[in-house]
Structures are given as C-alpha cells and as structure tokens.
Amino acid sequence: MIRLENLGKSFGKFDAVREVSLEVPKGAFLVLVGPSGCGKSTMLRMLAGLETPTSGRIVFGKDTVSDGEKGWTIDPARRNVGLVFQSYALWPHMTVAGNVDWPLKVAGLGKPERRQRTDEVLRLLAIDGLAGRYPNEISGGQQQRVAIARMIAPRPGILLFDEPLSNLDAKLRVEMRTELLRVHRATGATSVYVTHDQVEAMTMASHVAVLNGGRVEQFDPPAGLVADPHTAFVATFVGTPPANLVPVSALPPMLAQDLPADASAMYRPEDLSVSTGAGATSLAFDFAEASPVAGRVMITGTREDRRLTAVVDGAPAFAVGDTAHFVLPPKPAAIFAANGERLS
Numbered sequence: 001m002i003r004l005e006n007l008g009k010s011f012g013k014f015d016a017v018r019e020v021s022l023e024v025p026k027g028a029f030l031v032l033v034g035p036s037g038c039g040k041s042t043m044l045r046m047l048a049g050l051e052t053p054t055s056g057r058i059v060f061g062k063d064t065v066s067d068g069e070k071g072w073t074i075d076p077a078r079r080n081v082g083l084v085f086q087s088y089a090l091w092p093h094m095t096v097a098g099n100v101d102w103p104l105k106v107a108g109l110g111k112p113e114r115r116q117r118t119d120e121v122l123r124l125l126a127i128d129g130l131a132g133r134y135p136n137e138i139s140g141g142q143q144q145r146v147a148i149a150r151m152i153a154p155r156p157g158i159l160l161f162d163e164p165l166s167n168l169d170a171k172l173r174v175e176m177r178t179e180l181l182r183v184h185r186a187t188g189a190t191s192v193y194v195t196h197d198q199v200e201a202m203t204m205a206s207h208v209a210v211l212n213g214g215r216v217e218q219f220d221p222p223a224g225l226v227a228d229p230h231t232a233f234v235a236t237f238v239g240t241p242p243a244n245l246v247p248v249s250a251l252p253p254m255l256a257q258d259l260p261a262d263a264s265a266m267y268r269p270e271d272l273s274v275s276t277g278a279g280a281t282s283l284a285f286d287f288a289e290a291s292p293v294a295g296r297v298m299i300t301g302t303r304e305d306r307r308l309t310a311v312v313d314g315a316p317a318f319a320v321g322d323t324a325h326f327v328l329p330p331k332p333a334a335i336f337a338a339n340g341e342r343l344s
C-alpha cells in the first residue's frame with residue numbers, strides 16, 4: 001500500500017506539488033499523468049527518496065518513509081523501491097547479465113542466488129539470449145528491458161517508472177506497455193508510473209492521478225475519468241479522442257438558453273453528428289481532417305483557436321476548408337464553471 005498525506009514540495013516560493021492525498025492498495029498500478037511541468041517527476045522523486053517533501057507524509061505499508069513536517073526521508077537504498085528512468089543508464093562496460101547482477105552483488109547476495117535471480121528476470125523479460133552482450137550491442141528496446149530486469153532483480157516492493165517508454169518508437173511503445181504490465185503482475189509489486197501520455201495512462205493504470213499545476217485534479221480508475229470528469233481540465237485531457245468543451249457563449253441560442261452564460265458545456269465526440277447544412281443545434285467549423293477509428297470515422301473541425309471532434313459512422317465527403325456543421329445533442333454531458341469546476 002502507498003499512502004500520500006497532504007504531500008507538498010516547494011522549491012523556494014514555487015509550489016511544484018501541492019496537498020496531494022491519495023492511497024493505492026498493494027499490487028496497484030498507479031499512473032501519474034499530466035502536462036509538462038505539472039509536478040509528476042517531483043512526486044516520483046519524492047516516492048523514490050531522492051527529494052524530501054516540504055509538507056505532508058509518504059507511507060509505504062505501515063511505515064512512514066518521508067515526513068515533510070519533520071523534514072526527513074529514508075534514503076533510496078533503504079526504502080524497498082526500484083526506479084527506471086527514461087534514459088536506461090546501463091553500465092557500458094558490463095554485459096547484460098553483469099548489469100542485472102550488480103545490484104544483487106551490492107545487496108550482498110551469494111553467488112548461486114544471484115545467478116538464479118539474474119536468469120529468472122532475464123527470462124521474464126525475454127532477453128536471456130542476450131546475457132553475454134554489452135549494452136552497445138543491443139537495441140534501445142532491449143536496453144530498456146535490461147534496465148527493467150535490473151530494477152526488479154532485487155525484488156523491490158514498489159516499482160517506480162519515469163516515462164520509461166518515451167525513447168522508443170510508437171510500435172515498440174505499445175508492445176512494451178503490455179510487457180511492463182506482465183512484469184508488474186509477475187512481481188506482485190505496487191507500481192507508480194509517470195507519463196504525459198494519457199493513452200498510456202488510460203491503458204495501463206488501475207488508478208490514475210491527473211495532475212495539473214502541482215495538484216491532483218482527479219484520482220480515479222481510467223473508466224471513471226472518462227465517464228465522470230470532475231474538472232474541465234480532466235474532461236479535455238483524457239479519452240480517445242477527448243471530449244469537446246464549448247463555451248456557452250459560443251453555443252447555438254437554442255442550446256444555450258438554460259445554461260450559465262460564463263460556463264462551458266462538454267459534448268462527447270460520439271454524441272455529435274456532422275452535416276453539410278446548418279441546423280438549429282449545429283455549429284459551423286472548417287473541416288480539418290477525417291480519420292478512420294475502429295470502423296468509424298473521426299472528423300475534426302477547427303475555427304479560430306477552437307477544435308471540435310465528432311466520431312460518426314459515416315459523414316459527407318468534405319474537402320479541407322469546407323464548412324462542416326457539427327450537430328450537437330440537446331443536452332451536454334457535463335457543464336463546467338469558468339474556474340473549471342464541474343457544475344452538473
């Protein structure tokens with residue numbers, strides 16, 4: 001179990017992480033997701049013991065491992081965590097097996113046990129055939145597997161990942177997601193995974209914390225974020241494609257009449273349709289693109305700095321720049337106040 005209680009981190013006057021409270025059970029796969037600069041890495045570094053919180057506490061199981069009020073933290077080597085970064089940081093002068101063996105040697109394990117554990121994790125990551133190679137003799141994806149094998153070999157109870165797949169190409173990234181989840185399950189550890197990619201978050205997580213400006217805007221399972229976004233930020237950040245947010249002032253008068261004038265209305269792409277002619281509940285946008293998604297078509301329109309997305313079964317053929325009329329449903333799926341809070 002990992003529990004964060006009012007966790008905060010300030011650098012001078014700047015609050016990088018503010019009042020974060022959440023709890024996940026043992027075996028959870030917690031993803032911290034949010035835009036650049038929202039405080040994800042700072043949170044992970046506090047979990048790793050590389051950064052001392054300035055307020056609040058971090059609890060692993062029954063043990064407090066960092067206390068911001070008292071200003072102490074248990075150092076990384078003594079808190080039962082494994083950490084994998086974006087850069088693999090393998091030792092170039094050691095073989096694959098040597099890299100995996102090193103932390104076990106440092107931990108003082110005997111040779112037979114080290115050998116057995118190294119073989120076991122290399123097999124788990126399907127890189128046992130590469131044991132004798134050096135890092136510069138294997139691909140980026142294979143290096144990432146070695147970094148993960150090295151992390152799990154000492155059997156930490158908590159696995160921490162900082163954007164581990166961002167250096168891999170798109171296809172490999174998708175494969176490695178599945179692979180990482182398999183490793184996570186096989187170890188029985190609790191994982192915390194940092195990414196700015198909401199698709200990664202939504203496909204991998206058992207629990208997601210959406211961060212914005214150092215705060216957790218919502219903490220829920222992936223399906224909960226899409227079904228019931230608590231803030232305008234979450235509504236437009238998650239989902240494939242994310243929901244549309246339209247200021248009430250820009251809605252057709254018929255749809256705007258009962259809504260607060262300074263609010264925004266959320267419409268799901270699948271609730272919109274697209275037509276060549278204007279209607280009482282449609283908005284005119286410039287057709288930007290159409291792309292096939294799982295047997296349906298995703299249509300995107302732009303106008304000034306706004307974008308609207310519809311996912312439909314079929315639509316008239318538009319050319320780029322044509323006016324496309326996006327027909328809105330009678331009621332929005334949610335309404336958000338000007339400050340982003342959900343009203344209904």
Ligand SMILES: Nc1ncnc2c1ncn2[C@@H]1O[C@H](COP(=O)(O)OP(=O)(O)OP(=O)(O)O)[C@@H](O)[C@H]1O
Pocket residue numbers: 011014016034035036037038039040041042043196
């Ligand atoms: N040592 C530091 N001193 C001062 N400010 C810092 C320090 N470390 C991080 N920050 C600031 O804290 C904020 C959060 O940084 P952090 O690296 O946690 O963000 P992030 O969400 O991981 O971003 P990215 O996805 O770009 O890595 C940023 O505005 C950053 O500039």
